[in-house]
Amino acid sequence: MSFLDFLASQFSKLQKATLVESFQDDLDSSVTFEVVDRKIPFLPLFDVRRLEFQRGSSYSYSAIYLNKHLRLQPIYFAVQRLTESFFPKLSSLGSALVLGCAGCSIPRFLALSSKDCKITGVEYSETMIKIAKKYFIDDPIYHYFLLLHDDAFSYVHKTTEQFQLIYVDLFLADNNCPQITSMDFVNSISSLMAGDSIAIFNSLCLSKEDCMKFASRYASSFTATYVFDHQFHYYVVFAKTSSLSTLKAFEKRAMNFVRLDERFIAP
Ligand SMILES: C[S@@+](CC[C@H](N)C(=O)[O-])C[C@H]1O[C@@H](n2cnc3c(N)ncnc32)[C@H](O)[C@@H]1O
Structure with a gap:
């Protein structure tokens, strides 16, 4: 884990989630996908945008750091x-x-x-x-x-x-x-x-x-x-x-x- 990842994980509990937009899947109507921004107050370096799969449970399909100086992304x-x-x-x-x-x-x-x-x-x-x-x-x-x-x-x-x-x-x-x-x-x-x-x-x-x-x-x-x-x-x-x-x-x-x-x- 890099120092930046360590910092991000320490502050992740303070994250505030904002729903950007919700989409119904064109292939499976029981599934919705949400674009969600997760931001830590006063730490914009680690602002994350996620694409979340939702059907009963939810998990992340994709996640990116919005800051272009962070090369390694927060998923995969x-x-x-x-x-x-x-x-x-x-x-x-x-x-x-x-x-x-x-x-x-x-x-x-x-x-x-x-x-x-x-x-x-x-x-x-x-x-x-x-x-x-x-x-x-x-x-x-x-x-x-x-x-x-x-x-x-x-x-x-x-x-x-x-x-x-x-x-x-x-x-x-x-x-x-x-x-x-x-x-x-x-x-x-x-x-x-x-x-x-x-x-x-x-x-x-x-x-x-x-x-x-x-x-x-x-x-x-x-x-x-x-x-x-x-x-x-x-x-x-x-x-x-x-x-x-x-x-x-x-x-x-x-x-x-x-x-x-x-x-x-x-x-
Ligand atoms: C976990 S997501 C991929 C995340 C992505 N690799 C990333 O870097 O963020 C899996 C994707 O595979 C797509 N998919 C599933 N079957 C496919 C197929 N036969 N051809 C192309 N895409 C497919 C789904 O629509 C879904 O968007």
Whole structure:
């Protein structure tokens, strides 16, 4: 945890929430999404805007710091740290694909980390695209951000581009889309990965055992596959590289932030 994160967590109890706007989901009428600003009095540095999923329970799909000097965003800590661990020179990252964008927290982290990174986002919910454009990405920090209204599973078949970083964050309401572990999808992801590259899967709704099976099943298609654990929230990572020292350095840096539960190296 950085000093700034520590400060933000200490003051988070004083946060005041203001509802900005509420939207009914176009795909599931039992779900509403709220854009909520959370501010700590006298500490505008840590003003956060969240996109909250509401159906009985509520949780955050996306969250961003409104201050552009805060590069690391207040959600998806593990994804950001895994990305930095694989790409220690993150400012020269050239291309990234985010599947499932909502309020675009990870695109924001990438845009603030690498001015020249060409970021492609794919999002199939019209409501999300509307919310993102109105409240989250209307900002000059995005030099090369293309937000496409498309289905991720069809996009990965159509595109001929390659990416250094792929983040798969596909949810149907509060569940992972089941197809994320299918052979067809994983093969497509593999074909979109450039030379030295990683694909990070947010596996929020998969158990540790399912993540282990997922990572081991595809071990031979990548240089290495991993299961990382951040506070019992699992991430499956596929890495491609010709250099074993890149993998070793990645693992060492990553373990400063997340637990490495399992590693499968291609035979
Ligand atoms: C947890 S949110 C993504 C948060 C985002 N990655 C960020 O950085 O803030 C998951 C998103 O996946 C989208 N989604 C689910 N299935 C999809 C699909 N098949 N194609 C594209 N987007 C999809 C949902 O509409 C939702 O907006």
